[in-house]
Amino acid sequence: MSEPLALSSASGEPSATGSVRTLPSPASPTRRRAFTEALAAWTLAGPAVFFLLVLFFLPVIGIFVIALSDWQFGVRSFSFVGLANFREVFADPGFRTSLLNTVAYVLIVVPGTVVLGLLIALLIESGKSCRSFYRAIHFLPFMATLTAMAIAWEALLHPTIGLVNQTLAAIGLPTANWLRDENTALPVLAAIGIWQNLGYAMVLFLAGMKSIPQDLYDAADVDGADLWLDRMRTVTLPMLGPVSMFVVIVLAVRAFECFDTVKVLTRGGPGHASEVLLYTLYRESFEYLRTGYGAAVAVVFLAIVVTLTLVQAGVLDRKVHYQ
Amino acid sequence: MASVLIDSIDKNYGPTSVLRGLSLPIADGEFLTLLGPSGCGKSTLLRILAGLEVQDAGSVLIGERAVDGLKPKQRDVAMVFQSYALYPHMTVASNMALPLRMRRLSAFQRLPLLGRFMPATPRIAAEIDVEVTRTAKSLGIGHLLARKPGQLSGGQRQRVAVGRAMVRHPAVFLMDEPLSNLDAKLRVQMRAEIKELHRRLGVTFVYVTHDQAEAMTLSDRVAVMLDGELLQVAPPKDIYADPDDRRVAEFIGSPKINMLDGVVRERGLIDVAGSTLAIEADARAGEHLTLGIRPEVFHLADHGGQGALTGSVRMIEHMGSDLFVHLDLAGLDHPLIARLLAERAPLISPGQTLHVGAKPERVLLFGRDGRRLRRQVGSGRASVTPIREITR
Numbered sequence: 001m002s003e004p005l006a007l008s009s010a011s012g013e014p015s016a017t018g019s020v021r022t023l024p025s026p027a028s029p030t031r032r033r034a035f036t037e038a039l040a041a042w043t044l045a046g047p048a049v050f051f052l053l054v055l056f057f058l059p060v061i062g063i064f065v066i067a068l069s070d071w072q073f074g075v076r077s078f079s080f081v082g083l084a085n086f087r088e089v090f091a092d093p094g095f096r097t098s099l100l101n102t103v104a105y106v107l108i109v110v111p112g113t114v115v116l117g118l119l120i121a122l123l124i125e126s127g128k129s130c131r132s133f134y135r136a137i138h139f140l141p142f143m144a145t146l147t148a149m150a151i152a153w154e155a156l157l158h159p160t161i162g163l164v165n166q167t168l169a170a171i172g173l174p175t176a177n178w179l180r181d182e183n184t185a186l187p188v189l190a191a192i193g194i195w196q197n198l199g200y201a202m203v204l205f206l207a208g209m210k211s212i213p214q215d216l217y218d219a220a221d222v223d224g225a226d227l228w229l230d231r232m233r234t235v236t237l238p239m240l241g242p243v244s245m246f247v248v249i250v251l252a253v254r255a256f257e258c259f260d261t262v263k264v265l266t267r268g269g270p271g272h273a274s275e276v277l278l279y280t281l282y283r284e285s286f287e288y289l290r291t292g293y294g295a296a297v298a299v300v301f302l303a304i305v306v307t308l309t310l311v312q313a314g315v316l317d318r319k320v321h322y323q
Numbered sequence: 324m325a326s327v328l329i330d331s332i333d334k335n336y337g338p339t340s341v342l343r344g345l346s347l348p349i350a351d352g353e354f355l356t357l358l359g360p361s362g363c364g365k366s367t368l369l370r371i372l373a374g375l376e377v378q379d380a381g382s383v384l385i386g387e388r389a390v391d392g393l394k395p396k397q398r399d400v401a402m403v404f405q406s407y408a409l410y411p412h413m414t415v416a417s418n419m420a421l422p423l424r425m426r427r428l429s430a431f432q433r434l435p436l437l438g439r440f441m442p443a444t445p446r447i448a449a450e451i452d453v454e455v456t457r458t459a460k461s462l463g464i465g466h467l468l469a470r471k472p473g474q475l476s477g478g479q480r481q482r483v484a485v486g487r488a489m490v491r492h493p494a495v496f497l498m499d500e501p502l503s504n505l506d507a508k509l510r511v512q513m514r515a516e517i518k519e520l521h522r523r524l525g526v527t528f529v530y531v532t533h534d535q536a537e538a539m540t541l542s543d544r545v546a547v548m549l550d551g552e553l554l555q556v557a558p559p560k561d562i563y564a565d566p567d568d569r570r571v572a573e574f575i576g577s578p579k580i581n582m583l584d585g586v587v588r589e590r591g592l593i594d595v596a597g598s599t600l601a602i603e604a605d606a607r608a609g610e611h612l613t614l615g616i617r618p619e620v621f622h623l624a625d626h627g628g629q630g631a632l633t634g635s636v637r638m639i640e641h642m643g644s645d646l647f648v649h650l651d652l653a654g655l656d657h658p659l660i661a662r663l664l665a666e667r668a669p670l671i672s673p674g675q676t677l678h679v680g681a682k683p684e685r686v687l688l689f690g691r692d693g694r695r696l697r698r699q700v701g702s703g704r705a706s707v708t709p710i711r712e713i714t715r
Contacts, residue, residue: 218375219408223487224396224425230433234421238412 060302067295074289085296095297097272098280101186102256105276108190109197109255114247116194117201118240124202125209135206139199146196150264153192154179179265182273189261189274197254201247208243212236249312256305277301325386325399325494326351327372327527332381334367334551341367342551344381354521354528358538359548360574365531366499368548372529373402373497386494396425401488405500407480409472415483416455416468422491423451458490478509485520496521498530502537514540535575539563547571569693572615578647578660580687583614596652596659599629602683605696612696615687618647621661624680631680634659636673641665650677
């Protein structure tokens with residue numbers, strides 16, 4: 001642990017970790033060495049700290065400042081309005097709809113992707129042949145550009161000439177105008193979200209399964225837990241705990257960040273039926289140019305994502321890390 | 324309680340033959356150790372006994388019942404793994420209870436929430452609890468029942484693994500290098516505990532190890548394996564003092580046995596490393612053979628010449644009561660190691676010329692094929708005894 005050592009030396013405190021150190025007198029060799037050490041530490045960490053500040057912390061601080069102002073994009077002057085933007089955000093039924101839509105979207109996408117991803121991973125792992133082929137085709141959607149894929153989905157979901165409706169009609173099932181019906185728009189977007197993330201979850205679960213020691217399965221066999229369900233419950237699922245935690249967090253954050261499909265396919269419509277947080281943020285900031293309001297939405301969004309991550313990490317961490 | 328009969332087992336992984344026609348009877352209540360270097364097939368044999376691997380030919384009988392084709396859980400065996408293979412998400416109590424739950428509770432009774440409300444579940448679960456607690460106490464881990472494996476030390480994990488195997492009273496205990504993950508001190512302690520456990524339970528133990536000290540201290544009989552074949556099955560002291568095969572002699576004993584090439588000069592005399600030793604051998608004059616001399620067989624001789632080997636001291640290792648003297652002999656590419664009493668230490672220094680002798684009856688003779696050449700005199704045995712006839 002050289003980093004804490006270097007940092008504590010930089011602040012002028014005698015380090016407790018240096019075992020041979022005795023009362024340093026000014027300009028003593030120990031003091032000089034501590035300085036050199038600190039210099040080296042800051043030189044090495046410097047570029048990363050700089051870019052972190054410029055690319056991450058400053059913009060976030062900027063967002064907070066803008067959220068407290070009435071600034072409009074392109075206008076030269078602005079004044080601080082306190083929490084007025086936040087009051088407006090929370091009083092706005094449009095924002096509430098957008099928030100609820102986002103939550104609904106996340107609640108469909110995360111469990112759907114986890115369950116389907118796990119199922120596909122189990123199926124691939126249980127079979128012997130064509131494993132890499134199955135892995136590849138399920139992973140493809142994750143690799144593709146979502147905007148381009150969204151256009152392909154638009155064609156598939158076209159009310160009259162789309163393959164989906166034609167297929168449904170051919171086998172005598174009711175059709176729908178999937179992206180223009182307020183009952184189906186959000187679920188369809190969620191389904192596309194699942195389709196896109198499925199391969200990612202699957203790959204992570206496959207990697208997790210590979211790391212389960214064969215000894216545990218052998219022990220389960222000897223102990224009598226040798227049926228499929230018993231093996232799953234005794235070994236596979238518990239041992240996938242850490243991976244699942246990671247998958248759930250990453251998927252939840254990705255689902256909260258849903259934007260591309262909404263922008264391309266529905267533009268939040270019909271009405272506000274498929275309006276999600278990031279799309280609201282985008283529209284308020286860059287279409288209506290209400291930058292202060294948009295920044296307030298961004299702050300709320302950031303708060304949700306950070307809270308989510310902390311809560312999930314805190315709750316799940318205790319249950320899944322065994323060592 | 325059951326005997327085990329391994330009969331002509333073959334096992335191949337693709338073109339690689341791992342076990343070749345291996346047969347081994349194990350008596351009821353015996354502690355048998357499969358000893359061999361890594362890759363010799365000993366773990367594979369154990370896994371075949373457990374039912375975790377299927378043999379290509381041959382059969383396994385446990386308690387006179389053929390178990391080929393039976394699942395591991397139907398074989399009445401328990402296994403302790405090298406990694407312990409404890410379920411990390413379960414407490415010690417749940418780990419130990421699992422084999423009993425799987426046997427005594429039906430699939431419905433084991434359902435996560437509903438199972439608890441099935442009529443007989445609470446009674447059976449309480450019985451299991453009692454048995455787990457009793458077993459845990461007998462192993463000195465009663466206070467750890469609520470912990471998870473991650474919170475335990477290596478020795479405690481080892482005990483939990485043994486407890487999980489013990490709790491359902493299997494007929495045969497299978498142990499796959501159970502001590503190799505422990506530090507040296509704990510290994511010696513756990514070795515004694517396993518020995519005690521065997522004495523107390525009185526069931527058959529089949530123990531796999533590559534550690535000769537474990538094999539020698541624990542076993543009733545040791546089966547030395549190499550390249551998928553059994554070289555010798557015998558009690559530890561015979562394995563050491565009376566090996567059937569050169570490879571057995573070389574594998575057992577530390578420091579390693581000295582192997583010297585010799586030529587029979589005439590009946591009763593063998594030329595070796597520039598000297599002539601008076602050793603009786605059933606071999607014709609001019610025949611080549613190998614002399615195996617354990618380090619402790621050597622004694623200091625007053626002078627060179629007939630009956631003694633002469634070399635210069637390369638190195639001396641002090642071991643407390645003994646010292647190992649490494650001697651460079653003419654015509655020998657590796658040094659000879661002699662174990663001498665430490666009392667002689669002041670008299671020996673590197674570079675010095677030393678004469679060592681060996682009692683002829685304690686010198687082991689091996690033929691060109693590596694098989695032991697037994698003599699009429701000395702060991703008293705008339706001929707090589709086939710492995711399959713050695714039983715308790």
